[in-house]
Amino acid sequence: MYENLNSMQREAVFCTEGPLLILAGAGSGKTRVLTHRAVYLIEEKGVNPYHILAITFTNKAAEEMRERIDKLVGFGSESIWVSTFHAACVRILRRYIDRLGYDNHFTIYDTDDQKSLMKDVCKNLQIDTKVYKEKMFLGVISSAKDELVSPEEFTRRAVGDFVKEKQAEVYREYQAQLHKNNALDFDDLIVKTVELFRHDAEVLNNYQERFRYIMVDEYQDTNTAQFELIRLLADKYRNLCVVGDDDQSIYKFRGANIRNILNFEEIYPDAKVIKLEQNYRSTQNILNAANFVIANNVGRKPKSLWTENSEGEKINFQRLDSAFEEADYVVRDIQKKVREGKCSYGDCAILYRTNAQSRLFEERFVVSNTPYRVVGGVNFYARKEIKDLLAYLKTIDNGRDDLAVRRIINVPKRGIGAATLGRVQVYATEMDISFYNALKMADDIPSIGRAGIKIKPFVTLIQSIRSKLEYLGVSQILQEVIDETGYVKELEAENTDEAKARIENIDELISKAVAYEDSAEEPTLSGFLEEVALVADIDSLQQGNDYVVLMTLHSAKGLEFPNVYLAGMEDGLFPSYMTIISDDPMEIEEERRLCYVGITRAMTKLTLSCARQRMIRGETQYNKVSRFVKEIPGNLLGGAESGQGEARELPARSFRQAGSKVNPIFTVGNAQSKPYQKKPYQSTSFSSNATNSISLEYGNGDRVKHIKFGEGTVVQIVEGGRDFEVTVDFDRVGTKKMFASFAKLKKV
């Protein structure tokens, strides 16, 4: 098993005791090393899997690692903890956070929640949000938490500085509000776990004894708080193995502290350092380009990647007249390659710097009927209808989450307005009780008068569903909420495309709840809510689907594709305007690392593209070719304008006047997708070579079984684009319409 590893990889696998730093270049097989290392620990060293902790960067990476270990060892892999920092912390906090004075049923606030909480905080403190933006405070607080700076510490450091004192005040109040709502934000998950370990020796010792072997992937992206967490855990047995690449550090904005990797040997003087420099992924040309680009950074650990792979094709560089044409070129190029049998759609990825760039590509994909998928952008769980329903679940689960209660108190409309809510809030504050508890006592609040009659049904609703918690599953509770509130009914009545898309989203949420019940060992409402809070869009990306994927360079980290397009290679876009005008030269270096990450995603073919002219927020910009393109020697490049990018105007291009509308197809008014709408491609059917088109194993009149609704008879099947809409008359629950891919009906 260990023979397919090279000597360096083997050394890393066999070095199990003591601190170990693995500097693993892009594509050098670090995931293989980590999985084999886990296997080696279990099989050769006789380590109980129970004693192993592996931290990955995304849930997807965690899943993959677990699967791979699973394949290599017969049994026991399920008792290894493989998870992200955040997921691991939630698991620990669910058990012990009561020791920090929180309730174990805490809720997790996402960015939206944080924003509305901050709004309240600013209102309470009478801060003019025109002068000091909520976003600024949230940014400051987040950075403080990344660095483990508590509100008290922050306050101490702020003395004498007017603005900082204000920030400290906000930080304190924000934290107090979170506590009052029994909620944690993302950063708190890490901070509170560190706090717990520092504050409670018994708990710390518990976990130190458990996690005798610790591995951390993507170590260059850990922040100070995460480092401290790991340091505490590893302090007893000191079997800490971290894997990273300083050249791929791209999360400074999230607090990633590059010193963690650069100073590892100072913190652990007895650390062993192993470098993995052989690349197995890319062609010579691609790797050379990456090496030339990254060589322009100063202050990196010296290393040189090499490969035994062939030279491969030249890197294709294209400079188009406009962003429309850029999108058009890329999509056509993909289709050409697929037609020629050079690759499949699933081999292709389009990577860009900003999410906004995806739109033009989407439009081209839609009109050309090409299967694609956008990763990132608006999170599924951030959509209004989903957040509404989740707010109901949160209220049922944790009555102390004021934010959730206030979100849904008037959804659907109950005629309770801002004035009433204000009065309830005043009462709650005076009595020092939660918003929900104040609602329960609506009758006793003199100021609200008749409005109390409107509040009562809401409280009764929540109480009645809450009383069913004991014997109903998560999906049934969700269904109960939907039925009792009439949420879906109201949408059905609207009968618009938008409403239909929302209903479809809700159906998907139900499926997710069902799936959760099936997979979790001990399904609980809290468990479901936290799983939902911690998923990233990238987690759902599956291998083997035949569609082109579009995503930001950040999301692409850790992935690889045979055919990669880096779009928007323009100064001002990539590197971004913000980093160009910044006076900190390190910011450009981070962009360059991002470029390095992008280039090294490609296995056989890499295309760089840019546009002379592009519309950004309604304004037309004329950008120069990205400086990163110019850092690649001309002999590695091919394409329309190879060599030293500065464009000579080719005569063939000037037939079209600058600024004129390029192609009427792009200007169709309603072509843009709004976040709640179905993505355009979902309503058009794919051409026949798309492999994910489904066929049904049942037909009209057949008896089928649904995981939740039980058995029933198929009444109608309507083909709706990529999916079938199936109407089933269920024996127990009556007639339901559903989409075949969500419903997972089984013929009986």
Place this chain on the structure above:
DNA sequence: GTTAGAAACAATCCT
């Protein structure tokens, strides 16, 4: 208390 239309505003990247 609700709604639609107008005006203001925004600058990446993400668990």
Place this chain on the structure above:
DNA sequence: TGTTTCTAAC
């Protein structure tokens, strides 16, 4: 250009 907030009319 796209989204959020404000304002005025119902």
